[in-house]
Each structure stands twice: as C-alpha cells, then as structure tokens.
Amino acid sequence: MTMTTTKRLLAVLATSAVALSLAACSSSPATTDGASGDGIKDCNVGISMPTRSLERWINDGEQLQKALEDAGCTVDLQYADNKTDQQISQIQNQVAGGSKILVIAAIDGKVLAPVLDEAKKQDATVIAYDRLINGTDNVDYYATFDNYKVGTLQGQYIEEQLGLKDGKGPFNLEPFAGSPDDNNAKFFFSGAWDVLQPYVEKGQLVVPSGKAPKSDDDWASIGIQGWASDKAQAEMDNRLSSFYTGDQKVNVVLSPNDSLAIGIEASLKSAGYAPGASYPIITGQDADKANVKAILDGEQSMTVWKDTRALGDRVFQMIKSIAAGEEVEVNDTKTYDNGNKVVPSYLLDPEVVVKDDVQSKLIDSGFLKASDVGL
Ligand code: BGC
Numbered sequence: 001m002t003m004t005t006t007k008r009l010l011a012v013l014a015t016s017a018v019a020l021s022l023a024a025c026s027s028s029p030a031t032t033d034g035a036s037g038d039g040i041k042d043c044n045v046g047i048s049m050p051t052r053s054l055e056r057w058i059n060d061g062e063q064l065q066k067a068l069e070d071a072g073c074t075v076d077l078q079y080a081d082n083k084t085d086q087q088i089s090q091i092q093n094q095v096a097g098g099s100k101i102l103v104i105a106a107i108d109g110k111v112l113a114p115v116l117d118e119a120k121k122q123d124a125t126v127i128a129y130d131r132l133i134n135g136t137d138n139v140d141y142y143a144t145f146d147n148y149k150v151g152t153l154q155g156q157y158i159e160e161q162l163g164l165k166d167g168k169g170p171f172n173l174e175p176f177a178g179s180p181d182d183n184n185a186k187f188f189f190s191g192a193w194d195v196l197q198p199y200v201e202k203g204q205l206v207v208p209s210g211k212a213p214k215s216d217d218d219w220a221s222i223g224i225q226g227w228a229s230d231k232a233q234a235e236m237d238n239r240l241s242s243f244y245t246g247d248q249k250v251n252v253v254l255s256p257n258d259s260l261a262i263g264i265e266a267s268l269k270s271a272g273y274a275p276g277a278s279y280p281i282i283t284g285q286d287a288d289k290a291n292v293k294a295i296l297d298g299e300q301s302m303t304v305w306k307d308t309r310a311l312g313d314r315v316f317q318m319i320k321s322i323a324a325g326e327e328v329e330v331n332d333t334k335t336y337d338n339g340n341k342v343v344p345s346y347l348l349d350p351e352v353v354v355k356d357d358v359q360s361k362l363i364d365s366g367f368l369k370a371s372d373v374g375l
Pocket of ligand 1: 130
C-alpha cells in the first residue's frame with residue numbers, strides 16, 4: 001500500500017468515526033422538552049460566533065450547527081460582525097429564547113461577564129469556543145487548540161528554515177501579533193517569541209522597524225485590531241517604506257494567522273517582492289483557502305492548521321455529556337486561568353502545513369477541495 005493510500009484510508013476511517021459518533025446521537029434524537037429517550041435533555045443550544053468575514057468562523061458555526069441539529073437539538077447560530085455590543089445582545093436573546101447551553105467564540109474576552117451573569121440565572125452552561133472568556137466564574141468549559149503550541153510551531157519553523165540553531169544570521173525579521181482584545185493572541189505570540197527572542201538578543205534576528213516587543217507581555221504593542229487584513233497591510237506598507245530603504249530586504253515575517261498574512265503578502269507584492277529565492281519566509285494559521293493557494297504559489301511559507309471539524313466534534317461531545325448530566329471530558333486543568341478561575345479545558349493539537357502537505361493533510365482529509373485551491 002502506498003503512503004498516500006494509507007493516509008487516504010486513515011482519513012476515511014477518521015471521517016467515518018465522526019459520522020458514527022454523530023449517527024449514534026441522531027438515531028434517537030434529543031427533544032427540547034427534556035423527554036428524550038436516549039438521555040439527551042434540554043438540547044437547546046445558542047452558538048455565538050464573532051464574524052462571517054473569516055472563513056474559519058463560517059465553517060466552525062455551520063459544522064457545529066449541522067451536527068447538533070442532526071442530533072435533534074434546537075440551535076440558534078448567530079454571527080456578530082466583530083462588534084461586541086452585537087454579540088452581547090445576541091447572547092441575551094439566546095438566553096431569553098431558552099438556550100440552555102451557550103457556545104461562545106468571544107470577540108472581546110473581557111466584556112461578557114454581565115451577560116453571562118444573566119445566562120447563569122437561567123441555569124445555562126457556557127462553553128468558551130476557541131477563545132477564552134475572562135473575568136467571570138460563569139464559564140464552565142473551554143474547548144480550543146493548544147494556542148501556545150500554534151506560536152511555538154511558527155517560531156520553530158522560522159528557526160529551522162533560517163538555520164538559527166547553527167548560528168546563521170543576521171536576518172531581518174518583522175513580527176506581528178493578533179488582535180489585542182483576543183485572549184488567544186497573547187498565547188500565539190508568546191509561543192513564537194519564546195523561540196525567537198533569544199535570537200533577537202544574540203543579533204541573529206534584527207528588527208529594522210524596531211517593532212520587537214521587549215517581552216511576551218508587551219505583545220499588544222504590535223497587535224492588529226480585529227485581525228484585519230487591511231490593517232496588517234497598512235502596517236507592513238509603513239514598515240517597508242520607512243525602514244527598508246536602499247538594499248535592505250525583509251527576510252522573515254512572523255504572522256500569527258492567515259488573515260494578517262494575506263495583508264502582509266499584498267503589501268510585499270506592491271513593494272516589488274516576488275516569489276523566489278529572496279522572497280521572505282511568512283508564517284500563518286488556519287489553512288484558509290486563499291492562504292493555501294498562496295502557499296502553493298510560493299507567496300506564503302506555511303500555515304498552522306487547526307482542523308475545525310475536530311473542534312466541532314469535541315464541543316459536540318461536551319454538549320452531549322452536559323445534556324446527559326455526565327462528566328465532561330477535559331485534558332487541561334491548569335493553563336487557562338481567566339482571572340476568576342482556571343477553566344477546565346480540552347486542548348487539541350495544531351499542526352504545520354507546508355506546500356508538500358497540502359494534498360495529504362488538507363485535501364485527502366476532506367478539509368478542503370482540490371478545486372478550492374486551484375488543484
Ligand atoms: C483564532 C484563529 C483566528 C483568529 C482570527 C483566533 O482567536 O484562534 O484561528 O485566525 O482568531 O479570527
């Protein structure tokens with residue numbers, strides 16, 4: 001059996017396992033009046049996603065909604081246009097409408113405490129989805145990918161590609177960080193900066209723009225509000241025009257995710273950079289279609305892939321357990337302190353995707369279609 005065939009078989013088996021676990025629930029659908037035959041009760045779920053402007057959140061919301069509805073749950077899925085007030089009022093409406101389980105990917109993890117007080121008065125169970133919710137006791141579980149590891153993988157990729165362990169350098173680095181209101185952004189940054197900062201100190205990495213945080217805690221100084229591609233592009237335009245004069249070239253850009261990477265790549269393109277030997281290394285995260293195309297075209301070096309289907313399946317399992325009054329499985333009870341408590345979490349494993357992995361990891365597993373990325 002060839003390697004590719006083995007991988008395909010594994011992917012089919014994995015997909016069938018998810019289908020079976022979902023089918024097991026849908027065989028005797030839950031009811032919303034608490035009278036289900038298979039023990040699923042009060043399966044009335046409100047899902048609150050941050051925005052439709054990013055591919056991943058559309059997939060996350062729709063996949064989870066479908067799995068839950070197939071299992072007989074009532075689901076209200078809302079997107080908040082990246083506006084915190086809108087997210088708060090959508091959650092209020094879900095609580096008023098009878099949602100007993102809330103799945104929330106917060107826009108700003110610090111502003112939801114009051115609305116979650118209301119949710120608790122109605123006995124709702126709250127799952128923080130992908131992003132932690134801070135400053136409240138009223139968040140029961142957290143399901144996410146290992147966010148620190150996402151950053152570590154980006155940092156290690158840069159370390160290996162540039163031969164930093166072998167003492168090579170100096171290389172010009174431009175680091176970026178995610179949205180200051182997103183709790184994940186500091187984990188992504190620290191994961192990467194813990195690998196890269198020692199090389200900045202040794203002079204193997206140089207940051208011509210001076211935008212090198214002094215420590216992990218200083219990450220928000222280079223954060224891009226709302227993870228907006230156009231803001232990342234404008235920031236990169238500024239750095240290139242102000243600090244890269246003469247022969248000075250960027251060798252590497254630490255981008256925490258794909259939406260920032262797209263903006264950075266557009267900026268590089270308009271400054272005359274073209275794929276080839278002297279094109280910079282650029283990191284990313286999410287395996288968005290446009291970025292996977294960019295990887296195939298040599299405009300982006302890698303992305304950290306988080307299989308959102310696995311996250312959806314994990315949250316589905318949590319909801320099943322909550323509704324059945326059973327213990328919810330978690331695998332981390334120490335990392336995610338939200339200021340009020342350490343939230344019991346389930347962390348999934350992210351993985352690096354480079355050009356050679358696109359077929360085997362993203363397409364053979366069904367995460368993307370070949371036609372999505374021009375293959
Ligand atoms: C998510 C990333 C995403 C970013 C922007 C983060 O909280 O974990 O996957 O790229 O938000 O939406």
